[in-house]
Amino acid sequence: MLLCAQYVLPVTSDPIVGGAVLVRDGRIRDIGKTEMLRLRYPDEEVLDYGTAAIMPGLVDLHTHMENSIMRGIVHDVPYITWLASVAALSVKMEVSDWYDSAILGGLDALASGITCVADITTTGAACTAAQKLGLRGVVYREVGVMDKRRIDYAMRAAENDIMHWSQEVDPDRISIGIAPAPIYMCHPAVFGRVSELATRDDLPVAMHLAGSREEYYFVKRGSSSFSVHGESVRRGFIEIPPWLPTGVSPVRYALNWGAFESPNVLAVHCVHTDEEDVKKLKEYNVAIAVCPRCNAQLGMGVAPVDEFMRAGLRVGIGTDSPAATDSTDMLSEMRLGMLIQRAVNVGRFLDSESMLEMATIGGARALKLDDEIGSLEIGKRADIIAVDLSSSQQSPSTNPVSAMVNTCTSADVIMTMVDGKTLYERDKWHIDVEVAKHIARVIEIRGKLRL
Secondary structure, eight states, X not given: OEEEEEEEOOSSSXXXXXXXXXXXXXXXXXXXXXXXXXXXXXXXXXXXOXXXXXXXXXXXXXXXXXXXXXXXXXXXXXXXHHHHHHHHHHTTOOHHHHHHHHHHHHHHHHHTTEEEEEEEESSSHHHHHHHHHTOEEEEEEEEOOSSGXXXXXXXXXXXXXXXXXXXHSOTTTEEEEEEEXXXXXXXXXXXXXXXXXXXXXXXXXXXXXXXXHHHHHHHHXXXXXXXXXXXXXXXXXXXXXXXXXXXXXXHHHHHHTTTTOSSOEEEXXXXXXXXXXXXHHHHTTOEEEXXXXXXXXXXXXXXXXXXXXXXXXXXXXXXXXXXXXXXXXXXHHHHHHHHHHHXXXXXXXXOHHHHHHIIIIIHXXXXXXXXXXXXXXXXXXXXXXXXXXXXXXXXXXXXXXXXXXXXOOGGGEEEEEETTEEXXXXXXXXXXXXXXXXXXXXXXXXXXXXX
């Protein structure tokens, strides 16, 4: 199959005007000028997307697909209030509801050009949905408990789930990992236990870290809405007293308890970090997932992306929970993230090319999958999308990358392919899922989600 378009954006090399990509057996076999590849492979089926950009699939470095059904329900509230609201909605969800919600999230991902997701879940719904839809991904089983006496049980349950989930998925597409719960929901000994298990079984690790002022004050001073007297977040039975001020940042607190000891750790958010935190993250080779829309929407702050990049950290972009951002749109995420960084960090002008790298090869590097995905290179897996650049507000002839990052949204994605298999074309699905049936279920489930 020969995919042709006015532009091919390999990401790790210069854009090709009038380019084409040859896909065979699920991998990229050649890339170059359209006329050259047509002559070289005269019998190959040709798909010409016209005034569009062919590029690697987007890597959503942090999401919660199972929360997709809650999008648009909790609006215009700060982080702590949002957490409590989502918790209240969650108790109304049944097991089958989480699966339908995760399917909705996967459909949104494919329709927005996302081919690989890094999802943190407790229910496992994201794992089943990603497998069913043909997505690539890393699914992390979250484990957390505040009572030290319950850690052994919690870890055994997580280990059992990881074993079963691994048996249910295609290992060429989906990996299973483990994620300690956020600091304010997790006894510190859990971090070391997670690192031990991850090292022993070669599991990737992901963790929410330093995402909000409330978390920062909770860890350092023992105060904020996360303290034991706070009523906004319910944690169930816990030891008394459950928390004392530590005098250190969330990053150094996690470090002191062994959170970064395993070889493949992804930290999500890292908004409230200082220079010493960044040095430690680099020292332990921790990758970073920044989530600009969620952080802005919930008033969490702005991640110091410039400091991360200057330190040489592996950095990518995540859309985070659809219950916060109301949509799964990596193209909008890139644009907003770029504009926020330009506004708050005049010392470094973040350009479109850097954002595109973060959303593709950057995310792949963060997951240690860059030898397989994240760019258009011969031999890599054919995770490819096509983005329409024909709208009147776009002037791609000058700079197609800038045109895409500055003007495109998920509505401009016209094709999404994983492993050489087309899963989505504009208004058309090629998946083993009854889309209309799931949408009907989503409407039914949303009817009972009333705060």
